[in-house]
Amino acid sequence: MLKIKNFDTGLFMAWFILVSLGIVTIYTASITTYGEFYHVNNYYVKQFIFFMAIIPIFYLVLKIPFFIIDALIIPGYIISIILLVIVLFTPEINGSNRWIQIGTFRLQPSEIAKITTILIVSKFLAKPHQGDLRKIFIGFALVITPIFLIMIEPDFGTTLVFWVTIFAMLLAADVPIIYLLILLAPIISISLVILSPFSSLFFILLFSFVMFKLKFHWVIQAVSFIANIFASLVFWQILKPYQINRILTFIDPTRDPLGAGYQVIQSKIAIGSGGLWGKGFLHGTQKNLDFLPEHHTDFIFSVYGEELGFLLSLVLFSLFFFLLIKIIKSIDKIYVLERKIATVGIFSFLFFQMFVNIGMNIGIVPTTGVPLPFISYGGSNLVINSISIALIQKYIVEKGFMK
Amino acid sequence: MNKLSLTQILLFILLLGFAILVIALAKLQIIDGGQYTEYAENNYIKKRRLDANRGEIYDRNGLPIAQNYPAINLAIVPGFIEDKDSLKTFLSTFIDVSDEDIDNFLYETRFRQFQENIFSYNLKEKQVAKIAEHINFFPELRFVISNTRKYHIPNHFTGYIGRINQQEYAILKDQDYHYNSYLGKTGIEKQYEAILKGVDGVKLDLVNAKGRNLDLFRGISNNRDVINIEPINGMDLNLTIDLKLQQMIDDTFPPDLNGAVVVMNYENGEVLAYVSRPEFDQNIFMSKIPTTVWDSIRSNPSQPFLDRVSKAVYPPGSVFKILTAGYGLENKIVNRWTKLSYCDGGMQIGNRYVKCWNHFGHGSLNVIDALKVSCDVYFYDLSFRMDLDNFCYFVKDSMLSEKTGIDIPDEAKGFFPTTQWYIDAYGKYVSIRGQMVNLSIGQGEMYMTPLQICALYAGIANDGLWIKPHLLKKASRGQEILTFDDFMQNREIKLPFSDENIAIIQESLRKVITNYDGTAHSINRPNRNIYGKTGSAEHKVGSVTHAWFSGYDKDTKIAISVFVQEGGGGGSVAAPIAGQVFDFYYNYLGNNNAKN
Incomplete structure (x- = not known):
C-alpha cells in the first residue's frame, strides 16, 4: 500500500496511530479494577475487529476505480436517508432512536449519512456555472432531509456537525460569507430559543431587518424568515427537557450535580485529577469506581486525561493536529473542485467533532453527545471516519484531470 | 483587502481551536490539578471514625469506679425518613420521647441527613427486642453499638460523661470530636477529658459511584500513603481515692x-x-x-x-x-x-x-x-x-x-x-x-x-x-x-x-x-x-x-x-x-x- 505513488504516508500513519491509540484507550476504559476485583468488557475486542475490517476497506477505497465511487454517490445518499427513516422505528435506546441493532453490533445511520451527504453535496456544488444562490439552495436542500431526520431521533450533536460541515463546504465552493450567515441564522435562532423564545424572536426580526437593508431578493428574505421561525418553533417544541437541561447545565454545571451536570463535573474531576503525568494506565479512580458514565464512548477523553495526564494528552492533540494539517495541506494538492469541497467537508466534521468532544470533556462546550473521532468506541463512527481518510488519500493519490 | 485563501482560513480556525483546547486543558490539569485531585479523592474515599475506648477509672488499689460497657444505641438517618408521623408514633411507643423531642432532634440534625445520628442511648434489652421486631419498616432507624459508662459507686468526684451538645460541638468539632461523641461533663471525667478520651482513629473506605463500600483499599493506593489510623485508647486513671x-x-x-x-x-x-x-x-x-x-x-x-x-x-x-x-x-x-x-x-x-x-x-x-x-x-x-x-x-x-x-x-x-x-x-x-x-x-x-x-x-x-x-x-x-x-x-x-x-x-x-x-x-x-x-x-x-x-x-x-x-x-x-x-x-x- 505504501508503494502507491503520491501516497501520503504522514496522513496514513497519523490515522493509524490514532486508531491504535483509540483501541488502547478503549481497552483501559473496558476494564474496571480495584483491589482484587477485575472486570473486563469486550468493547476493545469489538473495536479491534472493526480495525481489522477497516484495513481492507481502506485498501479497497484506494484501489476501486473512481467512476464506481461516483456512481455510488446518489444511491448511497438515498440508502442512508432510508436507513435514517428506518432507525426512527426501532426500539428506543437511552431515550433516542440512533441505532439499528444487527446481532451484537449497532449500526448508526447518522454516521453513514455524514459521508454520503458530504459526497452528494460536493458533487452538486461543484457543477460549473451556478449562481451563489443556487449553490446555497442545493446545499440546503440536500442537507435538510438528513438534518431533519437526525433532529427527531433526536441527536442534537450530529445535527450540529451537519450544519458546520455544510457551512464549510459552501465556503469552499466560493459562496460569500454573508450568504452563509443566512444559512447560519437558523442555528443561532435555535440556540437562542433554548435560552428564551423572546431572544430568538428578537434575533429573527433583527436579522430580517439587516437582510432588508442589504436589499436581498424578497424570495430569499421570505425563505430565511420562515426557515428561522420554523427551526425555532420545532426546537422549542421537540427539544426534550434533558437536552435543554444539558445546555443550561453547561452554563452552570453545579446547578444539577447529580443530574445533567453530573457527567461534566465528574469528567472535569477525572481529567483535572490526572495532572501532568496522569494516574497511570488502568489506574484511573474515576473510571475504575464508575464515577464516569459512558467512559468508553463520548467521555473517553476523560479516561485518557485521567490516566495518562497532560503531557500524553498533548501527544494526542499533536496527532490530531498533524492529521488535520495534512488534510488542509492536501486541499491545495487536489485539483478537482468536487473533491476539494468534499475534503473541506471531511476536515470540518472531523475537526468539529474533535473540538466539541474534547471541549465537553473538559467542560468548555455543552454536553452534546458527539464522539471523539478514531478514539471513541463505536464501529460505524470508526468505519466512516476511516473511509473519509481513505477518500482523501485517494484524492491525493489519483489527482485526476482538470474537468 | 487581500482575500484569504480557503486553506488559510481553515488553518487559522485549526490553530485557534487547538490553542483553546490546550489552554483549557492546561488550566484544568496543571493549574487546578491539585484541587481536582482532592475532589477525586473525596469521591471515592469515605472516612469512617473508629472511636477510641475511653480510659477507665479505678481507685488507688485498682478497684473499678467507672468502666466501659457495650451499649446498643438507636440512630436515625433523617434522609431516609419516609413517614414522619408513623416514626413518631413508633418511637413514642417504645422509648419515652415526645413528638417535640423528635422534631427538635430532626432540626438539630438537618445538616447531617445521611449520617447515623444517635437518637437514643443505651437502650434496655427489652426496648431493643421490641424495636428490632419492627425496625425493617423504618429504613431510617439503625442500631449502633458503642461504649457506655458504668459507675460502680454513686459519687460526686468522677462526674459523668454525656453526649456532646450543640454548643460544645460548635467549639470542639475541629478537635477530635464528632456529633455522636461523648465527653466528660463534670468531675474527673471533665478534668481529665484530654487523657481519658484517647485519639479516635480513621478508617478509610473505598466506595464506588453508588456509595457502596468496596471493603478494601489495596491496589489503588499504590501511589499514595493511605493507611488506616488505629485509634489510641484513652489512659486509665488510678485515683487517690480508697x-x-x-x-x-x-x-x-x-x-x-x-x-x-x-x-x-x-x-x-x-x-x-x-x-x-x-x-x-x-x-x-x-x-x-x-x-x-x-x-x-x-x-x-x-x-x-x-x-x-x-x-x-x-x-x-x-x-x-x-x-x-x-x-x-x-x-x-x-x-x-x-x-x-x-x-x-x-x-x-x-x-x-x-x-x-x-x-x-x-x-x-x-x-x-x-x-x-x-x-x-x-x-x-x-x-x-x-x-x-x-x-x-x-x-x-x-x-x-x-x-x-x-x-x-x-x-x-x-x-x-x-x-x-x-x-x-x-x-x-x-x-x-x-x-x-x-x-x-x-x-x-x-x-x-x-x-x-x-x-x-x-x-x-x-x-x-x-x-x-x-x-x-x-x-x-x-x-x-x-x-x-x-x-x-x-x-x-x-x-x-x-x-x-x-x-x-x-x-x-x-x-x-x-x-x-x-x-x-x-x-x-x-x-x-x-x-x-x-x-x-x-x-x-x-x-x-x-x-x-x-x-x-x-x-x-x-x-x-x-x-x-x-x-x-x-x-x-x-x-x-x-x-x-x-x-x-x-x-x-x-x-x-x-x-x-
Whole structure:
C-alpha cells in the first residue's frame, strides 16, 4: 500500500496511530479494577475487529476505480436517508432512536449519512456555472432531509456537525460569507430559543431587518424568515427537557450535580485529577469506581486525561493536529473542485467533532453527545471516519484531470 | 483587502481551536490539578471514625469506679425518613420521647441527613427486642453499638460523661470530636477529658459511584500513603481515692442527713475519700432519663446533684477558731500564756451581752484552753484587738476563700469579707467590731468548703506546709505511666504560721481530744495520736447548727473534715463519724501492713 505513488504516508500513519491509540484507550476504559476485583468488557475486542475490517476497506477505497465511487454517490445518499427513516422505528435506546441493532453490533445511520451527504453535496456544488444562490439552495436542500431526520431521533450533536460541515463546504465552493450567515441564522435562532423564545424572536426580526437593508431578493428574505421561525418553533417544541437541561447545565454545571451536570463535573474531576503525568494506565479512580458514565464512548477523553495526564494528552492533540494539517495541506494538492469541497467537508466534521468532544470533556462546550473521532468506541463512527481518510488519500493519490 | 485563501482560513480556525483546547486543558490539569485531585479523592474515599475506648477509672488499689460497657444505641438517618408521623408514633411507643423531642432532634440534625445520628442511648434489652421486631419498616432507624459508662459507686468526684451538645460541638468539632461523641461533663471525667478520651482513629473506605463500600483499599493506593489510623485508647486513671474507705464513710454517715466528708493524706495531698451526701447515681445520665425521675431529682430539697465537698460553701463555725488564734499569736496580740476576758457564759460588749456556747462559762483562759473547750468569749475578746483587712489577708494566705486547686472543675472559692465589702453591703455606719465578733468564731459572712477546711488542717498537721489536695494518682496506658507530678508541680504553700505557733495550735488540737473537758474527748483513743477541732455553726435563726469536725491522725497521716448540714453539735454528731473513720483506717492500714 505504501508503494502507491503520491501516497501520503504522514496522513496514513497519523490515522493509524490514532486508531491504535483509540483501541488502547478503549481497552483501559473496558476494564474496571480495584483491589482484587477485575472486570473486563469486550468493547476493545469489538473495536479491534472493526480495525481489522477497516484495513481492507481502506485498501479497497484506494484501489476501486473512481467512476464506481461516483456512481455510488446518489444511491448511497438515498440508502442512508432510508436507513435514517428506518432507525426512527426501532426500539428506543437511552431515550433516542440512533441505532439499528444487527446481532451484537449497532449500526448508526447518522454516521453513514455524514459521508454520503458530504459526497452528494460536493458533487452538486461543484457543477460549473451556478449562481451563489443556487449553490446555497442545493446545499440546503440536500442537507435538510438528513438534518431533519437526525433532529427527531433526536441527536442534537450530529445535527450540529451537519450544519458546520455544510457551512464549510459552501465556503469552499466560493459562496460569500454573508450568504452563509443566512444559512447560519437558523442555528443561532435555535440556540437562542433554548435560552428564551423572546431572544430568538428578537434575533429573527433583527436579522430580517439587516437582510432588508442589504436589499436581498424578497424570495430569499421570505425563505430565511420562515426557515428561522420554523427551526425555532420545532426546537422549542421537540427539544426534550434533558437536552435543554444539558445546555443550561453547561452554563452552570453545579446547578444539577447529580443530574445533567453530573457527567461534566465528574469528567472535569477525572481529567483535572490526572495532572501532568496522569494516574497511570488502568489506574484511573474515576473510571475504575464508575464515577464516569459512558467512559468508553463520548467521555473517553476523560479516561485518557485521567490516566495518562497532560503531557500524553498533548501527544494526542499533536496527532490530531498533524492529521488535520495534512488534510488542509492536501486541499491545495487536489485539483478537482468536487473533491476539494468534499475534503473541506471531511476536515470540518472531523475537526468539529474533535473540538466539541474534547471541549465537553473538559467542560468548555455543552454536553452534546458527539464522539471523539478514531478514539471513541463505536464501529460505524470508526468505519466512516476511516473511509473519509481513505477518500482523501485517494484524492491525493489519483489527482485526476482538470474537468 | 487581500482575500484569504480557503486553506488559510481553515488553518487559522485549526490553530485557534487547538490553542483553546490546550489552554483549557492546561488550566484544568496543571493549574487546578491539585484541587481536582482532592475532589477525586473525596469521591471515592469515605472516612469512617473508629472511636477510641475511653480510659477507665479505678481507685488507688485498682478497684473499678467507672468502666466501659457495650451499649446498643438507636440512630436515625433523617434522609431516609419516609413517614414522619408513623416514626413518631413508633418511637413514642417504645422509648419515652415526645413528638417535640423528635422534631427538635430532626432540626438539630438537618445538616447531617445521611449520617447515623444517635437518637437514643443505651437502650434496655427489652426496648431493643421490641424495636428490632419492627425496625425493617423504618429504613431510617439503625442500631449502633458503642461504649457506655458504668459507675460502680454513686459519687460526686468522677462526674459523668454525656453526649456532646450543640454548643460544645460548635467549639470542639475541629478537635477530635464528632456529633455522636461523648465527653466528660463534670468531675474527673471533665478534668481529665484530654487523657481519658484517647485519639479516635480513621478508617478509610473505598466506595464506588453508588456509595457502596468496596471493603478494601489495596491496589489503588499504590501511589499514595493511605493507611488506616488505629485509634489510641484513652489512659486509665488510678485515683487517690480508697474505695474501701469511701464506702465505709458512706455507710457510716447518718442516712437521713446531708453533708460531706473528705479525707486526705496530709503529707502528699492525696484525697482518700470524697463523700458528699446525698449521693446520686450518675448511671441515670447514661441513657435517656425518664421525666418523672428527672423531676423528682430536680425538685428534691436536699439537692442530690450538689457536690458538698468542693462546690458548696458553709460557715465553718468553731473549726475556724484556729485561724483567729493563729492570727493573735502571729501578730503577738497574745502568747500561749495570755489570758483574756473572764467567761461567765458570755461577755458584755458595749450595751450588748454576747453569749458563749457554754452558758455555765469557762472562766479566764489562755489560747490552748480556749481552743480546747472552744470558748467563744476568748475569741470575742481577741477580735477587738484585730484588724479585719489584715485578718482577711491572713485567711487568704491560709488558703481559705481561695480555690484549693483540686483537680475537679468548678470548685467553689468560698468567701471572707473585707471592710470595704461591709461598707458596700451595709452602708458606712456598719459596726465592723460587731461583725468581727461573729467572724472570730467562724460565723457570719464567711463561707468555706469542707475541702478547704480539710486542707487547712492538713497543713497544720504537716507542720505548716499546705499541700494542694488532688485526686489523680496515676494515668496509665500499657507501659506508659504518668504520675500526678507530671501534671502539676509546686503544690506546696507555706502557711502564715511560725513553727512555734503551729506547735501551740497542734497542742490545742491534741487537747481537744485527750482532755476530759475537750469538745471531742469522746473520740479519744488510748495510744493513738488523734488531733481535731469541733464546730457547730449557726447559720440561720431558729435552725439547727451545722456540725463540723476537722482534724488529723498522726499515726495514719490522714486529715479529715466532716460536715453535717444542720446536724447539730460538732462534738456529738460530726466527731463520732471522724472517730470511726480514724479507727477504720488505722485498722485497715494495720491489716494491710500485716498482710504485706
